[in-house]
Amino acid sequence: MIGRRLLIWAAATLVAAAGLAPVAAADPPRPPAGTPGFSIEQMVAARSIGQAVLAPDRKSIVYTHVGRYWGHPLFPAYGEDSNLFLKRIDSGDTIRLTSGSDATSYPTFSPDGRFISYERQGDIWTVEVANGHTKRLTTNAAADRSAVWSPDGREIAFVSTRWGRPSLYVMPADGERSGLRQVTQPGFTPIYPAWSADGRHLMFTAARDSHFYSRGLYRVPVAGGGEPERITPADDAKNAWPSVSPDGKRVAYISDRSGYLNIWTMNPDGSGQQQVTRAAEDQDYPDNDYIQTMGLRWSPDGKRILYFTNQQGNLRLRTVDVATGRTAIVENRDGSHHPVGWVDDRTVAYVYESYRDIPELYVKPLNGTAKRLTSSTYAVFGADKFDRLESVTWKSDDGVEVHGYLRRPTWAKAGDKLPALVLSHTYNVGQFYNQWSPIFSYLVQSGYTILTVNHRGSNGYGTKFRDLPKGDWGFAQLKDIESAAGYLRERGDVDADRVGMLGYSMGGYMTQLALTARPDLFRMGVAVFGLGEIVGDPQNSSPNYIWHLGGSETEQLARYRNASPVTHVPKLKAPIMIVHSYGDPIEPVTKIHNFTQAMDAHGKRYEVKLYENEAHGLRLLDHQVDSYHRIMAFIDRYLRP
Template sequence: MTEEMAKKRNTPSTYTIEQFMNTESIAGVSISYDDTNILYASDKSGVYNAYSISKHEKAPKQLTHSTDNSIFPVSFFPEDQRFLYESDNGGNEITHLHLCDENGQTKDLTPGEKEKAMFHGWSRDRRSFFYESNIRDERYMDLYEMDVETFTPQLIFQNEEAYQITAVSPDKSSIALHKPVTANNSDMYLYSPEAGLEHLSPHEGDVQYIPMTFDAKSLYLYYVTDEENEFLQLKKMHVKTKTVETVAEEDWDIMMAKFSPNHKYLVYAFNNNGKIEMNILETQTGAYLEIPGLPDGQISDVTISESENQLAFLLNSSNAPANLYVYDFNGDKLQCLTDTLNPEIDQDHLVEASVVHYESFDGLSIPAIYYEPVTASETKVPALIWVHGGPGGQSMVDYNPIFQYLVNQGYAVLAVNNRGSSGYGKTFFKAADLKHGEVDLADCVEAKKFLTSTERIDEKRIGIIGGSYGGYMVLAALAFQPNAFKVGVDVFGVSNWERTLKEIPAWWEAIRDVLYKKIGNPYTDTAYIRSISPLFHAENIQKPLIVLQGANDPRVLKAESDDIVESVKKNDVPVEYIVFDDEGHGFTKRENSIKGFYAVKEFLDHYLK
C-alpha cells in the first residue's frame, strides 16, 4: 500500500445511512434457456423487483415495477424469456407464485387468499414444474406439479406428517423427505406412489440426515449427515440396495449440494469458519474444477445453465456488497456483471472484518466477527455486541450495510456466535438447548472482556443489538443482566416466548416440536418459559432501549413489542418505539431501513457515544 493510499484509508469519510442503503442489494439467480440473460432480484428501485442482465451488454433491465410488495424471481422458463417469481403481501410471508410473460404481464398462479406457495424446481422434461402449497391444510406444505400449457396444478404428495420436501427424482418415481425430530436430530424418508413411505435412516441418538438431490438415473439419493462426525458430510445412498458411499468430506458443515441440469457437474457449498465456499466436481471424472481469478469472498445463489456452459453466482465480502458473476466453462472466463456499491462510497473507507475467538465463562471458545473503526487507533471508541437471529443461526463474514454504517459512525461491532449457533459442529450447536437466555447470554456478556482486551474500546460504553432471536437476547440482557450493557437495540425481537411459541405460523408445523424441544414447551413448561421471557421480568430493565417492529410480522407478533415497550416505560426508562406498517419480520423496503437505522444511530449517539 502506498503512503497516499494508507493516508486515505486512515482518514475515511463519514457517510449517511442513505448512502449506505443506496448500495444495491441483489439476490436470486437464474440463467435463460439460451444463455443470453441472467435473472435476479434487486432493490435498486427501493423495493425488490425482477431484473435481467446480459453478460455482453452489462446493462440491467427492470422487468417488474412493484412499489410496495417485494418481488423475488425464482426461475426463467426452459424455452423462452418468461419467468416465475414469489411475492407476499406487506411482509406477511404468505408468498404466492406468479408468472411474468415476455410482455411484462403477470398472473398469480396460486391465488388462494391464505395459500402459501413456494417454487420447488422443474421436471426433467421441462414441461412442468413442482411447487409446495398449503392450500389443502394451512399446517402442511403439499407437493404439486403444474404443467406449463394449462397451468393446472396436480397434487402429487399429500403431506400429513409435517415432512419437509427436499427433492423429486428425475424420473418422478420418488420424493425425498426430511423429518426433523429435534434441532439436533432428524430422519430422511423416500416416498413413491407404489411403495408408499420408506424410512431410510433408522438410528439412535442425535444424528442429522438431510436429503439433498438425486443422481441422473434416480438410483442414488445424495444427503448430508453428521453420523460419526461433528460436521455434516455429503454421502449417497443407493435407493434399492441402501448401500452408502461418501461423496465429499470437509472440516466444516456441507450445507448444500445440487447437480447441474444434465448432471455434468455436482456443486456443493460448505461453511468454512463463517464463510460459505463452493466446490464443483465433474461427475464423470470426480475432478474438482477451479475458477481462475475468483475473488475472495462468500458464494451464494449458485446456478448452472441448461447448456451447462455457464455458471452464475453472487459473491460478497465483509467490505464489499454482493455482485453477480458469470463463468464460462468453455472459455475459462469469469466476469463480474454488476457494481452494486453506491458510487458515493469509497470502498477503501469500508472496514474489513476479522474472525476472532474468545474464552467464555466456562472456558468454551466462542467465535465472533469483529469490525473496528479506524478511529479506534487514536482514541477508545464505544462498541456494540451484535447477536444474530435463530435459535441457531450464525453471523458470517459477509457484507452488512448496517455494520459498515455503525463502524463508519465510530462504533465497533462484535458479531458474536454464541453457543447454540450453527456452523461450528453439533456439540456447539446444542450447547444452549433449554438454556436459552442463560448460557448463550453469558457468552455475550463475556464478549465485553474481549473488547476491552483490545485496549481500543471504552468498557463503559458497550451496548447490545440484535434482530429476531438476537432481539430477544437484547431484551434478555437488559432484564437478566441489567448492569452488563449501557443500552439495548431490539429489532423484531421476542419478549414473551409463551405467546411466540403458541402463535407459531401454521405453515411452521414441520418445526413446531423442534422449537419446543429447543426452547421449551409453552403448554407444559410454562414456569420455565416465563422465567426466560423478558416481558415477565421487565421491571429489571433500567437501561435505555429502542425497539423496531414490523406490523405484519407473523413470527414475532407486534404485541410482543407493544407489551415490552409499555412495561419498560413504567420503569421511567428512556424507550423509543418505531413500528413499520408495511413490513413483516425484517426490512424489505429501503426507506424503512433508512428510517429505522437512522433512528438507531441517533439513539446510540445520545445514550452510548
C-alpha cells in the same frame, strides 16, 4: 410510545410525521473522523444481486434484487427493480423480463428454457422468456412457493399453506385451474421439493424426528395417495437440498450426520448411501433460502459438484470429484461465494460478495480468471469507505471457544478508546458471515468498535457447538455475550465504560435478556424485532422451546418464565430501545405491550417505535431509513463521550 424518563425529540417527531427521516442535526455532533463515507439513505436505496439461476442452455442467468435490514435478508419494495432480469453470458446484455413494483422472487426455469416460474404476491406466476408474457398460475389466499418443474415440463410442484399446514401440491404447467392435486397429507411440512429424473416421484425435506434440528429426505409418488417414504437414515441428522445427477442415477444432498454439513450421495430410493466430502466445516447453509444461489450444482458430465464450504463465516467456492472425493479450490478469497451453476464442464458461475463488496455475478474457468457479469456497484461504496474487519476468537468463562468479527474504523489511531457494541445475530442457528451489509460499516465508521458474536447455538461450527444451548436456552448463549463484553473491555482501544448491545430477531431477544437478567453488563441496548417473552401459549408451545427447555410451557413453566426477558424487567438499569411492527407474526405486538407495561410499572427508561404494514422486519425503504436514524441517535445519546 415513550418511557417515563425519556424526553421526546420534538424535531425528529415532526420530521418523521412528514414522511422524512429524522434530521441529523438532532443527533449529537460527530467529529470529522467519525463521519461515514456514505449516508443511510444511499445505503438503503442500493440494489444488489439476490437469487440467481442458470438457464437450461447455460447461456444466460436470471436474477432478482435483494436487500438486507441489519444484515437480515428481505425483499424490499424496490419499484421497477423488484423484477426478474436476464443476463446474457456471452454478450453481457441485460433484459428485464417482468414489470411492476411488487417483490419478485424464487425464479426457476422450465426444462426447455421457454418459461420461468416465480413468486409474487404470495402466488406462483410464469413469464415467457421470448416475449415477456406473464401468467398467474395460482390465486389462493395462502402462500404458494418453492415451485419446481417436472422433467418433461408439463407439471409444476409447489408448497402451499392452503387448508391448514404446508403440503406439497402438483398442477399442470398452465395453472391450478386446469387441475390440482395434493401429494402430501397433514403431518408433513415439506420444503425444498425436487423431482426424480423419471418424473414419478417428488423428493422433499421434512422434520419428523424428536431432535429439533433433525430433517429427513422423503419421496412420494407424484400421482398422489401414497405415503411418503424416508430415503435418508433415521439418525437425527439434518438432511437437505436433494439434487439429482444429470443421468438421474444419483441424488446428492447435504447432511450433518458426520458432525458437520457434508455432501452425501445416494440412489433415488435411498440405497447406496455414500459420504463425498469429509471436512470439519459446513458445506452450504443449513437454512437461509433467501437466495437461490445455494444448494448443490452438478457439472453437465455428472462428475463433479460445485458447492461452498464455510470457514468461520467466509464461504469458499470449491468443486468435489464425486467418484474420488477429491476437492479443488475455485475461489478462496475472503467473503462469500454462492454457486449458480456450470456454464460448461470447465466453467462455473457464482455470486460473490464481502462486507465491502456488493454482490455481483461472475463466471470463471476452473483454471482461469474470473469475469464479472453485472455492475451494480455504486461509486459511493468505494473500498476506502469501509471499516477494518478482523476474525477473532475468545473463550467464555466455562471454556467454550467463541468466534466473531471485530470491526474498527479505518480512521481510528493507536490509543483511541472508542465506545463499543456487542452484536447478536438473527436465528437460533444464525451466523455473522463476511457478507454485504453496509449498515455495520456505517455504524463502525461513525465512531464505534463492534464485536459480532457467533454464540453457542450458531451454525458453521458443527453440531456439538450448535446443540450446546439445550437445557439452558437463552442463558447458555448469554454466557458468550458476557464473555464478548469482557473481551471488549479488556482491550486498550475500547472505552470500557461505554459498551452497549444491539441485536435483531434472535439477537433482539438476546439484547433484552442481557439487559434485564445482567443489568450491569451494558450501558444501553437496542432490540430490533426481539422476543420479550416466550410464555402465553401453553397449548401450542414452540418445538424450539420444547426441545431446548426440556418440555412444553405447561411442563416447564418455571424455565419458560426464567427465559423470558419480561420476567427480569425489575432488574433493568440501562435504557433500551425497541423497534418492532404491529404485524410481526413471530413476536406479536401484544408481547411488546406487555414488556413496555412492565417497564412502565418499574419506571424504566426506554423508547419504542412500532411500524405499520410490516411483518418480521422492515421491507419498506422509508421505514428502514427512519429506523436507522432513530437507532443511531439512541446509540449516540448513551455511548458517545
